[in-house]
Amino acid sequence: MSDELHTVTRGRSNELELALSSAMIAAGGLLLGVQLDGLRRVHGTGYAGFAMGLFVALLATALVSRRATLPRDAISWWGALVSLFGVAVLVGGVLVPSGPWLFVELALLTWFFARARSAPGLFVTPQAVLALAAMLYFRLWLTYQASLGEFQVGMLEVPVLSKLPFEFLTPFTHIPIGSFTADELAIPATEGLDFAATIAIWALGFTQVVVGLTWRARAAREHEDDRIHATIRRLPAEVARLVEGLIPESEWESLELHGLxxxxxxxxxxxxxxxxxxxxxxxxxxxxxxxxxxxxxxxxxxxxxxxxxxxxxxxx
Amino acid sequence: MVLNGARWILRMWVVFGACLLVVAVLVRGIGLRGGERSPPELATPTIPEPMQLLSRSAETRIDARWLWIEPERRDRWERCFRRPFEIRDCPRFADWLATPAGAETALLIGELTRGKAEEALTSLALIFELARRTEWKVGVLDGAADATELARLLETWLSTWAPTSARDPLLAEPTRVAFALWARITVATVDAPFFGTDEAAASHARVFADSLTRARAAAATDFGRAVAEHSPRAFAHLLQESDFLVGLAEDAARLYPEIDGGCGS
Known part of the structure; x- marks a missing residue:
């Protein structure tokens, strides 16, 4: 009886972890969806990035559908749905506003997220986290430039010409690289952006979503292990122990028992x-x-x- | 009982997470252009159809008995109001301003600008007519003196009325188009040099535009917000370091193609 209680308790704790990690992802997604203007008022970051992130998440889900598995109970479905949302907001929060770079980033992120394992839902690999962090840095740089009124990635100084002391050469001495507009970044037109507060919010949201997705994936795997364990434990006690000896828990995921x-x-x-x-x-x-x-x-x-x-x- | 309690806690967290997820999607729409607060309802302007006074048909409405002129300015008004409408042969603006008639008309414009709102609109109508009927286009030999003088006239008007125009039912729209016309004229002075730009003129324009709109500051002025609401593309250009008047100049060219510095040539 005490073994059963222990098993049920452990199962509940994994379900609770799924619920908590999902709440963490949702909270992080909320933070990634807002920015503060110059008057410290809250503005949304718009739906364009979120829509593109959702596209990446759905495409990645479709690409892994052959080897991934469906959730088998309500809490797993909830976790998988929130993981989709988490990937969408994560991708949407790091994308550049427009241009060919945007499509390169979309393709790269789709490839990263399509490398999920068999546990239901999407998760972030360490390589994906590195790529997302690099893209987030780039996005923060663009936002910083916009907060200064500089709507380009950078300015290239033309050698020699930029050193000549002739006023009429001014239009030719610098070449802007990668220009964009405030509209593309959804920056409030009249109030501008409070850069420091906004990047603090985005950094916190990014971390929450990444940690939440990792936690959710781990909780989902353990939840699946509990389900398999419960199936085996329906056998007589000695037989169950023998079966778990033949098929150790450490091999359940590699044997693709998860999600069946x-x-x-x-x-x-x-x-x-x-x-x-x-x-x-x-x-x-x-x-x-x-x-x-x-x-x-x-x-x-x-x-x-x-x-x-x-x-x-x-x-x- | 313990397990039942755990189930309720689980449900509570799932519901909380679902609420957070919905809110996380909805907050992205805060402050989007479609959801922004609508402009304040403006009362009916005292002069009906004020934008007509800035168009080519202003001559048909303004006459000696224009009832919005204060009595102390009535004499000068009756002497001078017709002069901009009677300009022929497209003289250079600075040359015309230097004539006795031009000088007195400029005095009248100044007095009206310092008067009440209806008089200010009337002075703006006269300024627009001068811009329409005189030459201020920058030429290789002519320089930018005409455009500079005309721009200064508009700057005086805008400095006086732009700060309060956003809430004025009579002057809200005329002030925005005056700002656009000022931008078009200023672009001519900035681009006057054969190579490159007139940095001094550009710098002056930058300071003036920023003082009116505070476009690049943490919070824009009421006038700046009005420009942003009605001409978001032009406002976005104001945020740029260079070519910041291009958007406004293009708006002016679209609204008043005949005011091109060459008498509509």
Whole structure:
């Protein structure tokens, strides 16, 4: 009874982690959706970036759909939905306003998020976090430039010409690189942007969403482990222990047990038990018939293997 | 019981997360152009259809008995009001201003500018007519003196009335188009040099535009906000370091193509 209570309690704690991490993602998404103007009033960042982020998230979901799995209960569905939202706001918060760079960033981020594992929902890999952070830095640079009234990425000084002391050459001495407008960044036209407060909010929101997505993915994996554990524990206690010995929990994800429908999960476990029992039986038979002389006498690695086989042979 | 309590906590967090998610989507729409506060309802202007006074048909409305002129200015008004409308042969603006008739008309414009709102609109009508009928286009040999003088006339008017125009039902729109015309004339002076630009004129224009609108400051003036609401593209240009009057100049060219510095040539 106490084992069952422990199992149920652990399951509830994973569900609670899913709910908490989802709330964290939503809160981070809220912070990434606002900016403060010069009068410290709240303005939205617009829907364009969010829509493009949602496009990336949906495209990534479609690309992983063949190897990913569906959520199997309500809390998993909720977590998967929030992960979609989290990716959308994360991508939307780092994209440049427009131009060919925008499409390069979209393609790159779609590729990163399409490399999800089998657990339902999207998550961020460390490489994706690095790419997102780099894009966020670039976006912050653009916002900083806009707060100074400089609506270009940078100004290139033309060599030689810029050093000549002739006023009429002024239009030719600097080349603006990557121009944009306040509208594209959704910067309030009349009040401008409070850069310091806004980047603080965005940095906090970005961190919350990244941490939330990572936490949600981990909680989702553990929730799936609990589901598989509950399936195995429906067997008699000794049989369940034997099955968990044959199929250790550490292998459940790599064996693609996560996200399987209930009937398929039972069939897959049965198949694995059959394979592994058969393999164990074959190994035991071979050990019994193995002569001592066949173990060999080579020093080092050979001796270690021979010693291990010898001890196994004695146990049979 | 413990497990039931845990289930309620779980549900509470899911509901809280759902509410946060909805709010996170909705907040992105705060302050978007479509959702911004609508301009204040303006009362009916005292002079009906004030924009007509800035158009080519102003001559048909303004006459000696124009009832908005104060009695102390009535004499000068009756002597001078017709002069801008009678200009022929497209004289250079500075040359015309230097004539006795031009000088007295400029005096009248100054007095009206310092008067009440209806008189200010009347003076603006006269300024627009002068811009329409005189030459101020910058030429290689002629320099920018004409455009500079005309721009100064508009600057005096704008300095007086722009700060309060946003809430004035009579002057709200005329002030914005006057600002656009000023920009068009100023662009001519800034681009006067054969190579490059007149940095002094550009600098003066920058300071004047910023003083009227505070476009690049933390908070724009009422007039700046009015420009942003009615001409967002022009306002966005004001935020730029260079070519900041291009948007306004293009608005003026679109609204008054005949005021081109060449008498509509």
């Amino acid at each position: 429908a209930h009937r398929k999960l039972e069939k897959r476990i049965e198949q694995l038990v059959r394979e592994r029992v058969g393999r164990a039986h074959d190994v035991e038979q071979r050990l019994r018939t193995l002569a001592r002389g066949e173990l060999g006498n080579t020093p080092g690695f050979g001796a270690d293997i021979a010693g291990a086989l010898e001890s196994g042979k004695e146990k049979t």
